[in-house]
Amino acid sequence: MGAVPLPEWVSFAGKFAGLTLALVVLQALLLLAALLVQLRLGYYEFEVGLYARVLFGIRLTDYLLLALLAFFLHVVVDQKYVAHLLAVIAYGVVAFGPLLGIEPGPLVYGSDPGWSYSDIRGLDPFLGPWLLFKLYWAGWALLLGLAALLLWPRGKAQGLRHRLRGAGSRLTRGVAATSAVAVALVLTFGGLIVYNLHVLHPRHAAPSGEAWRAEYERRYGRYAGIPQPRATATRLHVEIYPARRVVEIRGTYQLVNKSEFMIDSVHVATALGGETRSVSLNQPVRAQRIDQKLGHRIYGLAQPLRPGDSLQLAFAVRFDPRGFPSDGMDPSVAANGTHFGDWLLPRLGYQTGRELREARQRRTYGLALRPEVPPLDDARALMDEAGQEWVNFEAVVGTDAGQLAVTSGTLRRTWAQGGRRYFHYATDAPIKSDFTFFSASYAVREGRWKNTQIQILHHPGHTLNVDRMVRGAQAALDYLTRQFGPYPHRQLRFVEVPGNQKTLFAAPTNVSYQEGFALLQADEDPRG
Secondary structure (H helix, E strand, O other), X not given: OOOOOOOHHHHHHHHHHHHHHHHHHHHHHHHHHHHHHHHHHOOOOOOHHHHHXXXXXXXXXXXXXXXXXXXXXXXXXXOHHHHHHHHHHHHHXXXXXXXXXXXXXXXXXXXXXXOOOEXXXXXXXXXXXXXXXXXXXXXXXXXXXXXXXXXXXXXXXXXXXXXXXXXXXXXXXXXXXXXXXHHHHHHHHHHHHHHHHHHHXXXXXXXXXXXXXXXXXXXXXXXXXXXXXXXXXXXXXXXXXXXXXXXXXXXXXXXXXXXXXXXXXXXEEOOOOOEEEEEEEOOOEEEEEEXXXXXXEEEEXXXXXXXXXEEEEEEEEEEOOOOOOOOOOOOOOOOOOEEEOHHHOOEEOOOHHHOOOOHXXXXXXXXXXXXXXXXXXXXXXXXXXXXXXXXXXXXXXXXXOOOEEEOOOEEXXXXXXXXXXXXXXXXXXXXXXXXXXXXXXXXXXXXXEOOEEEEEEEOOOOOOOHHHHHHHHHHHHHHHHHHHOOOOOOEEEEXXXXXXXXXXXXXXXXXXXEHHHHOOOHHHOOOO
């Protein structure tokens, strides 16, 4: 190489192009293998465009970043097997770092916040943060490539010290200009990543870790078990903005003092991770404590609430996530396939669910040890119905045009207004305070069992099992009615949500199931 009148970049580019071609061929073989596996399994819905985006877009990008790091290590170390080992270690840190307590971030080369794909949701909302990270790492990879080029061995003198002395002569205007572009990429996208990770996200996200749970118990544990009014009716107006990933909720609770004691203060546990914009009661109160960080408010009543008396609590909350975490983005509100529970809604009383459970954790923070599950003879635990009250439920849910919004209750009416669609639901009988909200571009398959309407709300491409699900629901309603009594609602829905698991979750009138369940081939089951 030393005697050939060619610049170093020609050798570098040739070797890297060869490695890139090998990676492209490998991805093409994986795509072909995927098609063959589909054929073998009898699934003929080929999504070649999707496979290409994942294999030649996301995966190939990661491999090229690793390839440039490997080139740099081989040039600098100049010991093939040692460089191989270092490259494998670097790959292991990225691939298995979370298992070792190493979180992805701007200090772990090639890392990103992670992503997942579903037919309903696509790559939303992971693609934006992923792209920021990859542009940032592209800047670093470019710098590594330039460093390898400057230190590229030529001739008989292979030592690193000799190559460092000769690197200055290779620092041309083109190399300097490319270095400036790389540094600009690192600073620009690195700054955006740090701002999203460490400024925007912590400002809007729920607290994480164990310390806040210990602090919550220290501050408010003395209020555990005190009498509090319980909800008997809930009315909500929910606005879902899927494209913006925003949810706004206004609502009221009708509260009743079901205890035998006078209640002189109301404790409201506000949502962690959402913005509670207002809380008010329909009688004079004095705010004794407003703890935004731990989500606990205490309102003193001017007139204590006597047993059997009632009052109304009104609230407004907003979910508007900003920034992103280093790992584990919350995809519950997405452009298509939104589904979230009632965690955004305020709750009454001290929340034992926020406490530390494990003995090791409680010992670490100096908290008294207690069983993780209350014993069967714990009278206070048996009487605690917080969050499990039976309520009359009514909600109006708005979403984007082209989507269906679903929650508990019977659909009473639907209408369009201001380019949005609205759905009014109300229950036919009291239900437990366990509400879930859905919004997506669903197709609907309907059936009936006596006076009960059965609906399967599914992704338009997932029709394999919908007829079987209708028949299964009819058989279940028939059997369970004979065994346990009549079904109390006029509608029973099965709602598909993003996810590859084969799990189902039941809320009043709605049963949600993940996409993996929708793709089961029941006809292939030898059990029939």
